[in-house]
Amino acid sequence: MKIADFQTEQWMNQYEGRAVYNMTDTCVSPLTYQELLSFDTSHLLSSIKLDYGSITGDVRLKQEILQLYQSGAEENITMAQGCLQANELVMETLLAPEDTVIAYTPSYQQFTDLPRSIGCHVITLPLYEEDQWQPHIADLKQAFQQKIRMVILNNPNNPTGTVFSQEYLQELYALASQNNTYILCDEVYRDPAIASISDAYAKGISTSSLSKLFSLAGLRSGWIKGPKEVIDAVNVRRDYSIISTGPLIDALSMLALQHQTELLDRSASLIQQNKELLIDWLQNNPAFSIVLPSAGTVGFLKYHASIPSTEFAKGLLDQYGVFYVPGACFQCESHLRLGLTADPKKFKKGLELTAAYLNTVLQ
């Protein structure tokens, strides 16, 4: 099946290995395996037999996951290999050729180009930088003049860090409800202070993982939470993709979630430090600006110069080892995706080198 190159992932795959200052990582500084093992005080791992384990995920893991939500039971969850596969499974289950889907731009390319590869029509609604990267209700109403099968969003959004406004979400739920429309919300950047779509809308499907705020991308542990009938349908499709996530990953994920408060606090503290460094740096560097992300791990840094973003990002990497995903990967020039997850000393130095490089370019 034809599919577009996934520009952000290909950029990361090609260049990330050369990063000295990784300024674009979406994952909070990863735990080591030893650190994760230190949570296993009751020697859970010592009894694991490496068979398939529970097909849709260990029941004890599902119970821990449910702590992140306001509603739902085990039957509302199925596990996946990361949030990426969770999204893929939902789309492959619920979408068919000729369906129409609403997605947003700039956002994660999977939400537009995977539906396109299935044969769907995709309406992309803009997020407006001048309005704090919020979408417009008028655009949504216009799009809903067609029959919409699914709305796909990322809340908080990658790369902008947008948390969709309550006003917008209420309008979205009302329109979707009237039109029997699914809403798939990738909530991989969500912290529990933000409401989950799966708690707020009857046909809302939430996906997430331990990769971003839980600092455990290496586990590749993701899940889908949604209405039982959607989970049941996903599980029919899932038999063709993944038998299980396996008892080892399930157990390690459970250990992580048993320590969710300390992991989330660690992430919040790191992100807060980097946000403060960013604010200071912006005051001294008027060639850059940003809509400060209210949640999540990323923001979309704007630079006020005419150099193409790909050239800027490549030059920065070549000269200083400072690594960004350029706005071009999100069809949005004059921007760089900025992660707030790096070690603060490196983050500060990375920002300084970013400004220094722009100065040499502008001269």
Place this chain on the structure above:
Amino acid sequence: MKIADFQTEQWMNQYEGRAVYNMTDTCVSPLTYQELLSFDTSHLLSSIKLDYGSITGDVRLKQEILQLYQSGAEENITMAQGCLQANELVMETLLAPEDTVIAYTPSYQQFTDLPRSIGCHVITLPLYEEDQWQPHIADLKQAFQQKIRMVILNNPNNPTGTVFSQEYLQELYALASQNNTYILCDEVYRDPAIASISDAYAKGISTSSLSKLFSLAGLRSGWIKGPKEVIDAVNVRRDYSIISTGPLIDALSMLALQHQTELLDRSASLIQQNKELLIDWLQNNPAFSIVLPSAGTVGFLKYHASIPSTEFAKGLLDQYGVFYVPGACFQCESHLRLGLTADPKKFKKGLELTAAYLNTVLQ
């Protein structure tokens, strides 16, 4: 996208938990996590950072995997979440609506119904029980009168244990080569004594995993080996499904493959014991027969009675806790899929109870 229920997987998901005598497991008795850890004599795991790791798989792991083949380099391999996802990625990458695919029956349902869900035409060629479950060259020649995009097979085959004959494979390679046809071969039941399609045919794509003969289904570690241009194309599609298999699973997989000889010997010994028990049992139970599998972990046990296979399998489970996948899941009545992987004492007892149950039914 519409897809058929995956009958074998749904049967396993629904009933396997009740098995006292699991006579249908395709995986050799699983290692424990502790047993696998005992291979880590150089403390590889202690240095692991739980980030995404290498995107297409750790280079050292790929080098170990290459030891299972006669040809190829790292660029010929990409990792997946089990052999199931490996197959899925190959099909999603190379197949498009209206393509025609050849598959075999009885075999693994993914090979027919995943292409159908993509919109392909699927020609299923029979394996003939009376010919040791071999396919007929005449059927193949007939099928190749159409333009064939891909041939999909399982060698050794699930559920029959067939190793495709060299004569048949040579004819297949010749026809495929003349017609520029890909061959996807699921080699998850292959031991290194059997030639891999990826070493034998220029457009041959081999998939496999550590689940079956390596006794490590719980790792969910699979891979694709094929021509560089196919792997490159798969990696484009793969960005929408899986970022990586993660550094922990890659490291554990590498440890397992460093001990491949001892793991494969352990499996061969267990399967041989069960085959001998099976041969003895068949001599005393003429109501059953089997084409003895020449490789792999499964065979397709025939019973000479008119009871439907689903009823037989359910009755056996209810009465004695003896668990099989019925032939009906493979569209082939009067058969039960027999795994050769159980503990020999349980295997012997399971066979005895199977015969006892048929006797009560026949009375």
